[in-house]
Amino acid sequence: MARGGVGQYSQPPRRRCFRPGLGPSVAVFLLLPLLVGLGAWQLARAEEKRVMLAADARQQALPPQPLEQVLQGAAPGGSRVRLEGRFDADHALLLDNRTRDGRPGVELLQPFHDAASQRWVLVNRGWLPWTDRRVPVAFDTPPGPQALTVDLYRPPGQVLELRQVAGEGWPRLVNRVDAPALWTALGRDGVPLEARLEGGPAAYRVGWPTVSLGPETHVGYAVQWFAMAAALLALYCYLGIRRAREVVDEPQPVPL
Numbered sequence: 485m486a487r488g489g490v491g492q493y494s495q496p497p498r499r500r501c502f503r504p505g506l507g508p509s510v511a512v513f514l515l516l517p518l519l520v521g522l523g524a525w526q527l528a529r530a531e532e533k534r535v536m537l538a539a540d541a542r543q544q545a546l547p548p549q550p551l552e553q554v555l556q557g558a559a560p561g562g563s564r565v566r567l568e569g570r571f572d573a574d575h576a577l578l579l580d581n582r583t584r585d586g587r588p589g590v591e592l593l594q595p596f597h598d599a600a601s602q603r604w605v606l607v608n609r610g611w612l613p614w615t616d617r618r619v620p621v622a623f624d625t626p627p628g629p630q631a632l633t634v635d636l637y638r639p640p641g642q643v644l645e646l647r648q649v650a651g652e653g654w655p656r657l658v659n660r661v662d663a664p665a666l667w668t669a670l671g672r673d674g675v676p677l678e679a680r681l682e683g684g685p686a687a688y689r690v691g692w693p694t695v696s697l698g699p700e701t702h703v704g705y706a707v708q709w710f711a712m713a714a715a716l717l718a719l720y721c722y723l724g725i726r727r728a729r730e731v732v733d734e735p736q737p738v739p740l
Contacts, residue, residue: 504724512720516713523709530702533695540694548633552601555675565679567632569599571607571686573625575670576655582611584689589613592623592688593661593678595670596632604674606663607634609681610688621655626686634679637692 504512548566572595579591589611596607614621667674681687 501728502721502724503727504720505727508720508723512716515716519709519713519716523706523713526702526706526709530699530706533697533699533702537694537699550600551598551603551605551675554636555601563636564682565605565634565636567596567598567605567607567634567679568629569597570629571596571625572604574654575666576623576625577606577661577666578621578655578657579608579661580657580659584611584613587613588615590621590657592621592655594625595666595672595674596630596679599629602673604667604670604672605634605679606661606666606674606677607632607679607681608637608661609686610690612688623688630686632684632686633682635682636675637678637680 543564546564548564551565551567554563554565575595577593579593582589582591591611592609593606594609596605597603598605609623612621612623661678663674663678664676667676680692681690683690
């Protein structure tokens with residue numbers, strides 16, 4: 485039996501729930517897939533680099549082939565080639581803005597006439613330091629017949645272009661290489677690819693990397709993107725739980 489007078493009823497405890505708010509929810513909805521996608525893309529790039537390095541290792545293990553035999557293949561880029569002939573000492577290209585160990589320099593490219601195929605090849609003989617641009621780059625050309633081993637090189641995803649930087653004479657300073665343009669200018673039948681010289685008496689400083697960034701670098705980038713995604717998700721959860729507790733802990737009026 486209820487007693488007379490005005491009774492007091494306690495409000496039932498409110499259930500705690502996740503309350504992150506609209507703004508943080510929209511931000512996480514937009515940023516989290518982006519961060520995860522960037523991490524996955526870096527992992528895919530790392531796998532691509534592993535495939536490239538493995539293919540290069542297999543190619544380097546093969547003996548060099550005659551030039552004409554290699555050119556008859558579907559994709560001569562990356563192939564090892566054996567050349568026998570002479571350098572053209574009168575026409576040389578200096579590929580500018582090439583740095584090694586923090587030192588400025590150039591790469592020396594010279595036409596080479598292969599006696600077996602009777603074709604010209606633009607051979608990159610390697611890197612030379614050039615610290616004082618007021619002084620011409622010093623190099624020499626090996627005289628007489630030469631036997632070379634080179635790697636035919638095609639930059640991935642680039643259109644090669646010959647651009648003159650300074651001077652009309654020879655050697656000519658350029659910032660990109662376009663072998664076909666050089667053969668057209670000289671009126672010669674040449675291979676439309678750059679050939680990078682392997683070590684030997686005619687080589688300067690060689691040793692070009694197969695890839696600019698190794699797989700481990702891409703994996704490191706992927707870890708950073710995934711860590712940012714995890715931090716964003718953790719912050720979102722913390723914010724939602726904290727706001728829910730603030731709502732629960734607010735003093736509630738007791739109805740009379």
